[in-house]
Amino acid sequence: MLKNILSKQFTLFKYLFRWTLMVIPVAIAVGSMVALFLWLLKWGIHYRFKHPWLLYLLPVAGISIHLLYKLYGQSAEKGNNLIIDEIHQPGAGVPKRMAPLILITTVITHMFGGSAGREGSAVQIGGSLANLFGGWFKLQETDKKVILTAGVAAGFGAVFGTPLTGTIFALEVIAIGRIQYNALLPCLIAGLVADVTVSAWGIHHTQYHIDVVNTGxxxxxxxxxxxxxxxxxxxxxxxxxxxxxxxxxxxxxxxxxxxxxxxxxxxxxxxxxxxxxxxxxxxxxxxxxxxxxxxxxxxxxxxxxxxxxxxxxxxxxxxxxxxxxxxxxxxxxxxxxxxxxxxxxxxxxxxxxxxxxxxxxxxxxxxxxxxxxxxxxxxxxxxxxxxxxxxxxxxxxxxxxxxxxxxxxxxxxxxGSQRVAIPKIDGITSSNAKKYVARVFSKYKL
Missing domain, CATH: 1.10.3080.10 (Clc chloride channel)
Incomplete structure (x- = not known):
């Protein structure tokens, strides 16, 4: 019995050690690129603040983005949905060009006044770099899913300064109603290391504050x-x-x-x-x-x-x-x-x-x-x-x-690539909900 316990613990230790060694370089790379992205993004936004006339070039910026993806984008055009698809079922892979493409085009969008966010860029940077490292490590399909999920956790945790949120987000966003815990530790390590890396580069996140409220x-x-x-x-x-x-x-x-x-x-x-x-x-x-x-x-x-x-x-x-x-x-x-x-x-x-x-x-x-x-x-x-x-x-x-x-x-x-593993309410899905509404409308002749 003691031998079996020690054997299991040793196997667990090898698993943890292996994933720690693999995830740390991925997270450092993702954190460094997210830090560069955040710096460029802030610079681009404040440059437009000083030159408000750049807004009038927004259509030109849009054409530039369209041409960049037309010439170099290929499957990268699918963005976050491509990464989610790859985690569900690895196929053609996440293109290496996804990371620089989304970084450049997001900065262009914001510099000329487009209303968008930054999480999509960070997640795509994380997924692209994780896929690159997965190829270098020659990972099998199961492990490739895990490292892609860790890349998502690293990108999300780094861009908002919320490593634990990045960990759970990467596990939760793949399929509604189901979390696969086999990637929990790699995601947690990735989120923490990527967040520390961004801080090490001197990038600071916006602080928010709730006033003291008596809720009793x-x-x-x-x-x-x-x-x-x-x-x-x-x-x-x-x-x-x-x-x-x-x-x-x-x-x-x-x-x-x-x-x-x-x-x-x-x-x-x-x-x-x-x-x-x-x-x-x-x-x-x-x-x-x-x-x-x-x-x-x-x-x-x-x-x-x-x-x-x-x-x-x-x-x-x-x-x-x-x-x-x-x-x-x-x-x-x-x-x-x-x-x-x-x-x-x-x-x-x-x-x-x-x-x-x-x-x-x-x-x-x-x-x-x-x-x-x-x-x-x-x-x-x-x-x-x-x-x-x-x-x-x-x-x-x-x-x-x-x-x-x-x-x-x-x-x-x-x-769109997010799947429904378990419906939010048992027995109710989008399709049968629509059928139910149609029956009600038909019954009452609405």
Missing amino acids: QDFYGHHLHTGIWLLIKVIISSAIFGLVSYAFAKAVHLVKDTLLQLLKISWLLPICGGLIIIGLTLLLGKPDYLSLGVDAEYPGAITIVSSFQHGGAAAFSWLWKLIYTAITLGTGFKGGEVTPLFYIGSTLGNSLAELFNAPVSLFAALGFIAVFAGATNTPMACTIMGIELFGGEHALFFAVACFTAYFFSGESGIY
Whole structure:
């Protein structure tokens, strides 16, 4: 018996040691490239702040991105969905050119004012470099899936400074309702090492703050740590966050499909998208919904940071950001969806807090993570993100918000290659839900 125990422990030690040796160089490479990406991105955004006329060249930037992917992109055009497909079933592999292509084109998008994010770029950098190392290590199919997942964890954890969130996100995003724990340790090592690498390069992440909030309530002589009315407000708001997540996921596809039907020629899409963004900005008279929405272009601009304060967002800031981002991504510009989702969620949370007479900074934080949770179907990762970014004091509210938004966002999300391993509600899938709705409409002749 002792011999069997020692044998199993030795096998486990070999497994841990092997993956640690393989994942560390991957994570350092991913962290270094993400650090370069974040530095270039910040430089490009602030360069546009100093030269606002660059916005008028957005259609030209769109054509450049289209040509780069036409000439060099090949399968890299699929972006995050290609990496998810490769994790499900390794095939042709992730092209080496994906990492530099997405880095360059995302910086171009932001430098000229496109409304996009950065997570997509980081995840693709992570997947591309992990695939490269997997080839060098001559890994078998099973191990290749693990190292690709670790690359996703490294990229996501490094770009937001949330290594534990990156770990769970990489495991959770692959299939709705299922987590494969065989990649847990490699992902955790990758997320931690990549995050430390970014910090070592001197790159700092935006800090967010929730004001001190008394969430307790006295109830018939007993003190409850969680107020009932506040919890009800959180649940109602989170249902709205989930519905907005669903609207965002559908809006990007709607823009692309509608414009393709109207224009027929793919290279006209970015020109049209760029012109619409320019027109909307001139119509609104302010550039608040361009680019990431993290740094303020001028004093009083609406940003993610400002949404944590009273009066830090307009009533429909979230809707404008949704429209801008759907047009940007739907017409071929590159980047990610997550940071715009943070903006949409935090500004929507700000507006709902004003409506429900609730703590503004708390509801901005809840919207920040819950809209993201609904759009990506990753409620566990987003709950942990709330704890990593805002502290653990309001962990219960984070969990309630993320899981409520998750259930209200439907089966689909922003990643088309994400599979449904287990439906959110037993027996209910997108297809039979549509059939049920059709039967109801038919029965009542609606």
